[in-house]
Amino acid sequence: MPEMAKKILSKHSMWPRYFNDKNSFFVDKPEDKNKEAIRLGLTHYVDDELRVINILNDVPNKFLFDPFNVLEKANYYTSVKSWSEFKKHLFNK
Numbered sequence: 001m002p003e004m005a006k007k008i009l010s011k012h013s014m015w016p017r018y019f020n021d022k023n024s025f026f027v028d029k030p031e032d033k034n035k036e037a038i039r040l041g042l043t044h045y046v047d048d049e050l051r052v053i054n055i056l057n058d059v060p061n062k063f064l065f066d067p068f069n070v071l072e073k074a075n076y077y078t079s080v081k082s083w084s085e086f087k088k089h090l091f092n093k
Contacts, residue, residue, distance in 0.1 A: 002026060012083040018090070030055055046086055053077055063089065 005024075009015035025036050030052045037045065037059050046063040047053050050071060053062045063086060064077040071079070080086040 008083075012087070014083070014087070034058055044090065046080070050077075 005026075006015050009019050023040060023042075025040070027033055027036055030049075033052060034056050037056055042059050044061040044063070045053070045056055045059045046065050048065040050064065053064060056062060062077050064071060064079045065086070066079045067081045069079075069081065078089060080089065
């Protein structure tokens with residue numbers, strides 16, 4: 001996993017407690033993400049690109065990271081504007 005992603009998740013107290021090398025991954029092509037999500041048994045996914053989230057047909061809980069509220073046509077996904085808001089969705093249910 002790229003070090004910058006680890007640093008961001010660590011900053012928000014999410015690495016390695018919730019996300020770690022066993023449940024986080026990067027692939028070469030967005031199309032490969034759904035295959036990896038199935039293999040890992042992912043139930044939640046967050047991304048800032050609609051084209052990526054749209055590919056993840058087998059992940060039931062998808063979150064669109066949209067801190068500037070620029071993706072208006074994404075009403076069918078849970079939109080989050082910050083990591084704090086994302087954590088509330090994950091851990092306060």
